[in-house]
Amino acid sequence: MLVREAMTTPAVTIAPSATIRQAMRIVLEHDVTALPVVDGAGRLVGIVSEMDLLRGEFEADPRAFARPRSGPPAPAPRLVDEVMTRDVRTARPTTDIAELAETMLRTRIKSIPVLDGSAVVGVISRRDLIATLARGDARIRDDVLASIAAYAPDGGPWDVTVEDGVVRLSGRDDPEAERIVEVLARTVPGATRVLIRPSS
Structure with missing residues (x-):
């Protein structure tokens, strides 16, 4: 940020x-x-x-x-x-x-x-x-999803959870796509850490 x-x-x-x-x-x-x-x-x-x-x-x-x-x-x-x-x-x-x-x-x-x-x-x-x-987790999650939709629309669906400002992302098993959404999530105000979880 x-x-x-x-x-x-x-x-x-x-x-x-x-x-x-x-x-x-x-x-x-x-x-x-x-x-x-x-x-x-x-x-x-x-x-x-x-x-x-x-x-x-x-x-x-x-x-x-x-x-x-x-x-x-x-x-x-x-x-x-x-x-x-x-x-x-x-x-x-x-x-x-x-x-x-x-x-x-x-x-x-x-x-x-x-x-x-x-x-x-x-x-x-x-x-x-x-x-x-102090921004709420729900607002951070919404902003992360909006950022992904705006700047990585072809990146596929991503599951986003936020707890105490820590953003956890899971989605495509694609290192390049992961790198892009991680960078996007880090730009969201209130996001303190961004973690990529393996897709299930």
């Missing part, structure tokens, strides 16, 4: 000159965890996450401490440009989801902008990956 089949699109972006409060409102209104930051030409210059937006926004409540804290608090950041991450990991629409998921697990990154050339065309987040994996 490819990133373009799971990403959130269109991407909700923000300018580096936007205020922290504007960014917070956009995050809440669109129910996202991060915003790609783009310049006037639409080029990606950073990303700002919920954690970035919270940085320095709360002052300590004196009721929570036995003694008042000494010294004046540092001024809170005002603009997205002051808190955004500039070194941004990106993906392409044709990036393999398995590869991207491994990267996200390894780096603990929650959201990754998706670029087509220099244009931000979407965002892929952990939530998007979970939503893909």
